[in-house]
Amino acid sequence: MKILSKICMGLLYFFLYMPIAVLVLFSFNSGRSTGVFEGFSLYWYKELFHNGDALNALCNTLIVAFLSAAAATLIGTAAAAGIYKFRGRFFRGALLNLTNVPMMNPDIVTGVSMMLLFVFVGRAVGASTSLNFFTLLIAHITFNLPYVILSVLPKFRQMDKNLPEAALDLGCTPLQAFFKVEIPQIMPGIFTGFVMAITLSIDDFVISHFTTSGFQTLPLLIYSMTKRTVKPDMYALSTLIFVTILLLMILSNIPSILEDRKKKYKGVNR
Amino acid sequence: MNRPVFRKFAAAPHIVWAALFIAAPLAFVVYYAFTDEAGAFTLSNMSALVTSPNYRAIFLRSISYALIATVICLVIAYPVAYIISRSRVRAQSTMILLIMLPMWMNLLIRTYSWMVIIQDTGFLNGILSAVGLPNLHIINTPGAVILGMVYNYLPYMILPIYSVMVKIDNRLIEAAHDLGAGGVQVLFRVIFPLSISGVISGITMVFVPSISTFYISQKMGGGSYDMIGDAIERQFMNNYNYNLGASMSLVLMILILVCMAVMNRFSDEDTGGVIV
Amino acid sequence: MNKPGGGKIVELNHVSKAFDGDMVLDDISLDIHDDEFITLLGPSGCGKTTTLRIIGGFETADSGDVLFDGKKINDVPPHKRHINTVFQKYALFPHLNVYENVAFGLRIAKRPEDEIRKTVRAMLRTVNLKSFERRHIDSLSGGQQQRVAIARALVNKPRVLLLDEPLGALDLKLRKDMQKELKNMQRETGITFIYVTHDQEEALSMSDTVVVMADGKIQQIGTPEHIYNEPVNAFVADFIGESNILDGVMVEDYTVTFAGQTFRCEDAGFGKNEPVDVVVRPEDIDIVPVEQSMLTGEVTSVTFKGDYYEIIVDIDHFKWLIETTDRQSVGETIGISIDPYEIQVMKKSVYSGKYGDYSSFSDEMDTISDANAEQGK
Numbered sequence: 001m002k003i004l005s006k007i008c009m010g011l012l013y014f015f016l017y018m019p020i021a022v023l024v025l026f027s028f029n030s031g032r033s034t035g036v037f038e039g040f041s042l043y044w045y046k047e048l049f050h051n052g053d054a055l056n057a058l059c060n061t062l063i064v065a066f067l068s069a070a071a072a073t074l075i076g077t078a079a080a081a082g083i084y085k086f087r088g089r090f091f092r093g094a095l096l097n098l099t100n101v102p103m104m105n106p107d108i109v110t111g112v113s114m115m116l117l118f119v120f121v122g123r124a125v126g127a128s129t130s131l132n133f134f135t136l137l138i139a140h141i142t143f144n145l146p147y148v149i150l151s152v153l154p155k156f157r158q159m160d161k162n163l164p165e166a167a168l169d170l171g172c173t174p175l176q177a178f179f180k181v182e183i184p185q186i187m188p189g190i191f192t193g194f195v196m197a198i199t200l201s202i203d204d205f206v207i208s209h210f211t212t213s214g215f216q217t218l219p220l221l222i223y224s225m226t227k228r229t230v231k232p233d234m235y236a237l238s239t240l241i242f243v244t245i246l247l248l249m250i251l252s253n254i255p256s257i258l259e260d261r262k263k264k265y266k267g268v269n270r
Numbered sequence: 271m272n273r274p275v276f277r278k279f280a281a282a283p284h285i286v287w288a289a290l291f292i293a294a295p296l297a298f299v300v301y302y303a304f305t306d307e308a309g310a311f312t313l314s315n316m317s318a319l320v321t322s323p324n325y326r327a328i329f330l331r332s333i334s335y336a337l338i339a340t341v342i343c344l345v346i347a348y349p350v351a352y353i354i355s356r357s358r359v360r361a362q363s364t365m366i367l368l369i370m371l372p373m374w375m376n377l378l379i380r381t382y383s384w385m386v387i388i389q390d391t392g393f394l395n396g397i398l399s400a401v402g403l404p405n406l407h408i409i410n411t412p413g414a415v416i417l418g419m420v421y422n423y424l425p426y427m428i429l430p431i432y433s434v435m436v437k438i439d440n441r442l443i444e445a446a447h448d449l450g451a452g453g454v455q456v457l458f459r460v461i462f463p464l465s466i467s468g469v470i471s472g473i474t475m476v477f478v479p480s481i482s483t484f485y486i487s488q489k490m491g492g493g494s495y496d497m498i499g500d501a502i503e504r505q506f507m508n509n510y511n512y513n514l515g516a517s518m519s520l521v522l523m524i525l526i527l528v529c530m531a532v533m534n535r536f537s538d539e540d541t542g543g544v545i546v
Numbered sequence: 547m548n549k550p551g552g553g554k555i556v557e558l559n560h561v562s563k564a565f566d567g568d569m570v571l572d573d574i575s576l577d578i579h580d581d582e583f584i585t586l587l588g589p590s591g592c593g594k595t596t597t598l599r600i601i602g603g604f605e606t607a608d609s610g611d612v613l614f615d616g617k618k619i620n621d622v623p624p625h626k627r628h629i630n631t632v633f634q635k636y637a638l639f640p641h642l643n644v645y646e647n648v649a650f651g652l653r654i655a656k657r658p659e660d661e662i663r664k665t666v667r668a669m670l671r672t673v674n675l676k677s678f679e680r681r682h683i684d685s686l687s688g689g690q691q692q693r694v695a696i697a698r699a700l701v702n703k704p705r706v707l708l709l710d711e712p713l714g715a716l717d718l719k720l721r722k723d724m725q726k727e728l729k730n731m732q733r734e735t736g737i738t739f740i741y742v743t744h745d746q747e748e749a750l751s752m753s754d755t756v757v758v759m760a761d762g763k764i765q766q767i768g769t770p771e772h773i774y775n776e777p778v779n780a781f782v783a784d785f786i787g788e789s790n791i792l793d794g795v796m797v798e799d800y801t802v803t804f805a806g807q808t809f810r811c812e813d814a815g816f817g818k819n820e821p822v823d824v825v826v827r828p829e830d831i832d833i834v835p836v837e838q839s840m841l842t843g844e845v846t847s848v849t850f851k852g853d854y855y856e857i858i859v860d861i862d863h864f865k866w867l868i869e870t871t872d873r874q875s876v877g878e879t880i881g882i883s884i885d886p887y888e889i890q891v892m893k894k895s896v897y898s899g900k901y902g903d904y905s906s907f908s909d910e911m912d913t914i915s916d917a918n919a920e921q922g923k
Contacts, residue, residue, distance in 0.1 A: 005353040009365065012350055015421070016372050019383035022393050026386065036396050075283050082281025095281070098288050101296070106482030106526065108499050109519045112506055113295035116302055116516060142291045145284065174277070205378055205485070210506060222378045226489065230382070238379040245374045249367065441637035444604050447624040448631045449651035449702060459650070463641040 020242060027235035044236040054237055057221040061202055064133075064217060068140035069197035075141070076148030077190055081178070083149070084156040096149075103146040111210030114139050118211065129213065136212035140201045147200060148193035155189030156182075299523075302516030315517035325501065329521070332497040335412065336481035339419035340427075343476045344469065346420075347427035351468075352461070354428075355435035366432065373425050381418050381489050388414060410492035418486040419476075426475035434468030435461065470533055478526055498522050554616070555580050555738055556601055556706060561610035563596055570596050572762040574610070578706070578740060583732050585741045587749040588759035589785070594742045595634075597759070598708050601740060602631050615705075625654075630699035631708040635715055636691050638683045644670070644694050645679040651702040669701040672731075689720045700731070706738045713748065725752055746786050750774065758782050760897075779892050783825040784901035790831075790866050791901055794824040794891065802891055805841055806862060809884065813891040823892045828856070828869040830888035839881020845874050858904050865904040 030041035048054050086092040102110045122130020167177035205219035225234045306312045319325045354365045387393045388408040395405040408414050446456045484499030498518060505515030556578040563571040571593045578584050586594035599605040600612060603624035611618050638647050648669055652662045670676055673693040692712060699707055713721045729752050732739045743749055749756050750770040758765045758773060766778045777783035780791050794804030799814035804824045836842050843861030857874050859866045874880060
């Protein structure tokens with residue numbers, strides 16, 4: 001049984017990582033082929049940095065991710081603070097359902113629905129192009145919002161209800177109580193929401209595809225690269241992205257690994 | 271206690287935002303779906319979807335591919351989630367991290383890397399030729415499209431099932447053993463009923479993106495196996511027939527709502543508390 | 547030693563068990579008889595739950611044998627043992643209602659449907675949950691859940707029922723009622739109950755036999771009276787009831803010195819001038835006029851307990867706990883007298899000197915609140 005489960009997990013990980021491994025391998029191919037490995041070279045990496053598209057797209061992606069995540073965190077946290085105090089069950093339920101629509105709906109529907117809005121408004125004001133950086137930003141804030149609210153609202157609910165009351169009792173104004181007592185309590189939720197928003201925004205292709213034109217993010221660039229016959233520079237770009245993610249994951253896990261070690265060490269010497 | 275005034279208005283920006291950018295766009299989908307180019311009311315968009323054999327085929331294909339991919343994901347994910355949830359606690363987080371890691375790669379890249387492998391002149395056939403085996407034609411078949419879906423969305427099935435399973439109190443399993451249940455009986459009478467909610471959310475998390483994808487079917491199916499997503503994308507990005515595109519989106523949305531309602535119904539019944 | 551005629555049903559022979567190098571059970575040997583109510587009693591971490599889990603089959607011993615009806619069952623999985631368990635916090639199946647929880651074991655055993663219905667209904671009547679059949683587990687109170695758990699185990703007619711702190715989650719009043727009910731159930735069914743608790747009062751009032759455990763070892767086995775009246779060492783004396791434990795010397799048979807005085811006692815068989823621990827229970831000490839007393843001391847605290855006073859007396863810098871019905875006042879000098887049969891002499895052990903002085907609060911309260919931590923193992 002033990003061996004059988006090990007085999008199962010092995011096959012799963014092979015299935016999950018094999019394509020990525022192949023991609024990494026061919027990013028170092030000296031030839032153009034994607035089927036035959038001709039020799040090791042860093043040619044496609046040089047090629048990638050030679051044309052400024054990738055760097056430009058990376059820059060754009062980060063700007064949109066940061067701005068949309070910050071805005072969504074701000075609006076979403078305030079919204080959670082308000083929703084948490086709502087008394088009307090019906091209104092509260094309706095608002096939360098509406099908020100969750102972009103999360104439940106297929107991305108393509110969210111994308112085209114916003115596109116319809118932007119195009120309609122654009123035509124109404126007589127603009128030549130209705131899709132741009134700002135429409136993209138609005139779209140990203142919109143699909144980030146439910147995730148921020150989803151991670152902040154439970155923190156409000158878990159919070160000891162007596163805490164803000166204790167702050168008021170000790171002489172805080174309601175506003176002070178909110179910033180000095182409640183915000184620190186829900187900070188982990190705000191942080192999770194912000195990080196989630198950033199990653200979702202960086203990763204998004206479908207909604208961006210419909211809500212901007214002329215403004216290129218990394219996923220949009222990859223899409224346009226895969227539309228043409230692909231050169232291995234796309235692999236090089238993907239490899240770099242994967243390595244970056246891997247490093248970030250490892251770095252973010254180091255503290256908890258160290259913590260584990262410490263605990264184990266203490267446990268032995270107990 | 272008098273409620274702080276600022277609290278009442280804290281949600282106001284969000285309410286305005288949700289009205290403008292969530293509710294209004296949905297209203298536009300409905301509006302465009304039932305109007306023509308000039309803005310006059312019409313049912314022709316909707317009726318085109320029903321009458322055209324081409325669109326009927328697209329809808330049927332989308333549903334069946336998404337269903338098959340969902341079932342395959344479930345069949346793979348359930349034992350995997352079970353194995354992970356019964357592993358040592360320390361190992362569990364690593365195993366889950368390794369499953370999530372590929373998800374952090376963009377879907378486009380993940381899909382494209384499969385293309386690299388299964389193309390006619392791709393990596394797989396390269397290896398097959400090298401060892402003298404006949405080449406396989408996989409790309410541009412329905413199987414390739416479904417493979418793409420399974421690969422991309424499998425983690426969405428594993429994670430919710432795992433997170434429900436790991437919460438099952440080990441004492442419940444011990445209690446079942448104590449009452450005479452063997453391994454298989456414990457699985458069917460205790461673990462499966464208790465993990466239903468994870469299965470349900472896994473199914474929705476795989477089915478919804480599968481049925482609405484356009485990139486996977488474009489790349490893995492080579493454009494010969496159009497899905498709803500492809501049809502919608504074409505109307506918006508190539509044909510500029512927003513009205514037809516909106517009507518398709520509306521149908522897709524309703525389709526998914528119906529599927530979810532059925533699923534929830536199913537899960538509610540299952541908590542009725544009777545062993546079948 | 548009790549229950550003559552009841553054959554051995556469960557035997558543990560030299561069972562040891564370690565978790566991550568920590569010795570949890572150290573060479574435990576124990577015979578459990580048919581129709582016996584036996585309680586494993588001890589503070590958290592003493593190994594009582596582990597012992598129970600080894601009997602139930604949820605843990606395997608590192609060494610030693612577990613016998614059931616004289617047959618070795620070390621490697622028999624839990625579902626093949628004629629033993630059922632009432633788990634700590636009950637472990638009721640949340641996806642099944644009351645009826646289906648109780649019917650679970652019978653369904654696994656593939657009993658005919660009408661038999662299941664009859665047995666389950668009868669069992670639910672026994673535990674006073676007749677009208678609760680269709681109720682969900684979450685909608686039950688702690689006491690009701692507890693009774694479902696007992697019914698779920700008993701309905702399978704096990705030879706042995708294991709109960710792991712089953713009353714731990716209930717409030718005091720309910721606990722008292724359930725103690726009586728459990729005892730009655732055991733008498734009526736004739737099933738052997740192996741009961742685990744850290745509550746000494748519970749152990750004394752319910753059991754035929756009490757097994758006192760500490761640090762992975764059995765300290766003493768005996769009837770409740772035996773354990774209370776003749777503790778074998780300072781740990782048992784302190785853990786069961788209140789006791790004053792003093793250093794003493796056994797001068798010769800029936801003569802012991804402690805607190806600077808020589809006393810007559812009823813113990814014999816020690817070496818000449820052997821150092822010993824002496825136990826005197828607080829309720830066994832008589833307060834007498836100073837001139838007739840064996841020892842005198844100053845009252846340092848008086849606590850009203852309802853039907854008696856608990857006073858602490860400083861006698862030559864040792865704080866004695868005395869229970870008396872006469873009111874004394876702080877600062878007063880009083881005399882005490884101890885009858886020979888109230889003096890219990892014990893051999894010195896690793897626990898000597900750790901317990902039995904009332905100069906500070908005892909740790910017993912901490913032990914009780916830690917009780918659930920043991921489950922984490």
